[in-house]
Amino acid sequence: MGGLKTLAGAVSCVVLAGGPLAATTVARPDLTLLADCAGRFSALREVQWMFDGPASERSTAEMEHFAAMIEAIATGDEARAALHRRVAAKAAFRGLLAQVRFGSDPGGRAARRAEELIAGCRALVPGG
Numbered sequence: 001m002g003g004l005k006t007l008a009g010a011v012s013c014v015v016l017a018g019g020p021l022a023a024t025t026v027a028r029p030d031l032t033l034l035a036d037c038a039g040r041f042s043a044l045r046e047v048q049w050m051f052d053g054p055a056s057e058r059s060t061a062e063m064e065h066f067a068a069m070i071e072a073i074a075t076g077d078e079a080r081a082a083l084h085r086r087v088a089a090k091a092a093f094r095g096l097l098a099q100v101r102f103g104s105d106p107g108g109r110a111a112r113r114a115e116e117l118i119a120g121c122r123a124l125v126p127g128g
Helices: 002-017 029-051 053-073 076-102 106-122
Strands: none
Touching: 029 053, 029 076, 029 106, 053 076, 053 106, 076 106
């Protein structure tokens, strides 16, 4: 079981540092940010489906808002790159949320980081 804890710790360090996303770049910073937020809200709503159904409705609306913004401004190649980035952001944020919910999170570092990331995305939306 110690090996599993070591693996979980290593994964959380990569996730907190933004590891897998570094290799998934989109040429336009605005699309990168929108894709990151869409992916984060997608991961958040899936966790909420399991533990907080009503909250998942808000996260779904937020995810759809970011996806619509991407669709409105991205060209074909940009849209494909943004989708790839969105999937990578979702996987990274899902890992962070798993660390919060199921892993050991001494000092709540992962929970604070997850809250910061979601708050940053919500700050991009008027009334968010």
